[in-house]
Amino acid sequence: xxxxxxxxxxxxxxxxxxxxxxxxxxxxxxxxxxxxxxxxxxxxxxxxxxxxxxxxxxxxxxxxxxxxxxxxxxxxxxxxxxxxxxxxxxxxxxxxxxxxxxxxxxxxxxxxxxxxxxxxxxxxxxxxxxxxxxxxxxxxxxxxxxxxxxxxxxxxxxxxxxxxxxxxxxxxxxxxxxxxxxxxxxxxxxxxxxxxxxxxxxxxxxxxxxxxxxxxxxxxxxxxxxxxxxxxxxxxxxxxxxxxxxxxxxxxxxxxxxxxxxxxxxxxxxxxxxxxxxxxxxxxxxxxxxxxxxxxxxxxxxx
Amino acid sequence: xxxxxxxxxxxxxxxxxxxxxxxxxxxxxxxxxxxxxxxxxxxxxxxxxxxxxxxxxxxxxxxxxxxxxxxxxxxxxxxxxxxxxxxxxxxxxxxxxxxxxxxxxxxxxxxxxxxxxxxxxxxxxxxxxxxxxxxxxxxxxxxxxxxxxxxxxxxxxxxxxxxxxxxxxxxxxxxxxxxxxxxxxxxxxxxxxxxxxxxxxxxxxxxxxxxxxxxxxxxxxxxxxxxxxxxxxxxxxxxxxxxxxxx
Numbered sequence: 001x002x003x004x005x006x007x008x009x010x011x012x013x014x015x016x017x018x019x020x021x022x023x024x025x026x027x028x029x030x031x032x033x034x035x036x037x038x039x040x041x042x043x044x045x046x047x048x049x050x051x052x053x054x055x056x057x058x059x060x061x062x063x064x065x066x067x068x069x070x071x072x073x074x075x076x077x078x079x080x081x082x083x084x085x086x087x088x089x090x091x092x093x094x095x096x097x098x099x100x101x102x103x104x105x106x107x108x109x110x111x112x113x114x115x116x117x118x119x120x121x122x123x124x125x126x127x128x129x130x131x132x133x134x135x136x137x138x139x140x141x142x143x144x145x146x147x148x149x150x151x152x153x154x155x156x157x158x159x160x161x162x163x164x165x166x167x168x169x170x171x172x173x174x175x176x177x178x179x180x181x182x183x184x185x186x187x188x189x190x191x192x193x194x195x196x197x198x199x200x201x202x203x204x205x206x207x208x209x210x211x212x213x214x215x216x217x218x219x220x221x222x223x224x225x226x227x228x229x230x231x232x233x234x235x236x237x238x239x240x241x242x243x244x245x246x247x248x249x250x251x252x253x254x255x256x257x258x259x260x261x262x263x264x265x266x267x268x269x270x271x272x273x274x275x276x277x278x279x280x281x282x283x284x285x286x287x288x289x290x291x292x293x294x295x296x297x298x299x300x301x302x303x
Numbered sequence: 304x305x306x307x308x309x310x311x312x313x314x315x316x317x318x319x320x321x322x323x324x325x326x327x328x329x330x331x332x333x334x335x336x337x338x339x340x341x342x343x344x345x346x347x348x349x350x351x352x353x354x355x356x357x358x359x360x361x362x363x364x365x366x367x368x369x370x371x372x373x374x375x376x377x378x379x380x381x382x383x384x385x386x387x388x389x390x391x392x393x394x395x396x397x398x399x400x401x402x403x404x405x406x407x408x409x410x411x412x413x414x415x416x417x418x419x420x421x422x423x424x425x426x427x428x429x430x431x432x433x434x435x436x437x438x439x440x441x442x443x444x445x446x447x448x449x450x451x452x453x454x455x456x457x458x459x460x461x462x463x464x465x466x467x468x469x470x471x472x473x474x475x476x477x478x479x480x481x482x483x484x485x486x487x488x489x490x491x492x493x494x495x496x497x498x499x500x501x502x503x504x505x506x507x508x509x510x511x512x513x514x515x516x517x518x519x520x521x522x523x524x525x526x527x528x529x530x531x532x533x534x535x536x537x538x539x540x541x542x543x544x545x546x547x548x549x550x
Contacts, residue, residue, distance in 0.1 A: 051397075082390055082397065085391070088317055090320040090321070091313065095313055099312075099313045100398065146399075
């Protein structure tokens, strides 16, 4: 069952279509990722769903509600974590959660939320004294303090160190496990690959792909690479006839084989049949990042 | 507890956690009057320049005007600008609570502080310098309320049109000083030239302190003084509503 349905969304700024005919549906209970380069229109899409921006074209239905017209009801049932949003430095964690909880008709137990988000015992702490990860987790907790059915998280982990990002991922999985549908905007591909059930890639206001992470990689048609030192001499012909192999190179004693599809399996099998062991075997498989860079056409300008 | 009560409580606590605005907003006007009265010789004697009035009598309403202007022009604008800059108003827009409630809570907090600081000035004036209590209390209260309204409206306008905390502080200050000048903080109105007095009549703080002064010492504020305050507040309020941006 779709909880968010966006049909042909258009949003124009200064005669430029920031969002240009975007359509998608988010299913209940999934983590739906929106990825794309900066300025691709990700935040505009999410903010249109939140009712913060009025579309110039197309329709949006969230839990059967129209974001602008039904704002009051929508805000009761959809929690949002906004990009680059912060709180007053001197506000205490507990009082801000308690205050925000009072805005909703079915508030969550904010003490329990604090524990779930790794903020236990920090209710007297001031926002300005929290670490970056704690600030983001508080922000996510605020998005959930109204017991929403959908949580929209915009760049939740931007600016966090790797450890804080990983603990924040667990938080996001926890949100989904509690039955809340999550829409996650990110530009970290490892994050999208790890968390998202489906990923929508947006480039220049258009959807260029909407797939599971595995399908995105597969459809991008990437090659896999194996590197190893054979334990006994072996001829190139052995590999040349294998399905999927596209290239064989030797460098000193090391053999590098590239190919597509089931190339890894067939090479390892061929070696085993000849009782040759692949020493120091390294396998490089395409990641979502590779697929993403190809899809967004930004392979050359990786930062 | 209702959402607006909780929000107002939180905003109150936040205000109380700022020692500087607490000191300047709450007790500085009374302290200023006390300092002027006890440090300057002749401040509490009848003065010929003021047609026999005492400087302390003239400065008591100016101190109140000073306090409301400080809250309205130097405390409110950066608070609002920061709230917008931090995305706090935007975040509130994603909740069932309309962000206007946050502005309302701010008004309640800053308004209460303005009332307390005005009462402190009246008490210091009466207890230390034998200034009578306001003779026309209702007219005095009305004049005070309109003065505070005009200053808060100006502060809202500055706070809603500036993007950053720093810009809001600068513009607030740039507005505050001329307002204070025409209210008679540096030169009492009675000692201003005719032109300066005329200009002062048309400024909200000049009209406001005059109206408070009249009510304090037994006359009714003039219709002109009250009209300046009302017209100013309405016009500024209208522009604020038109210019206001949540983001």
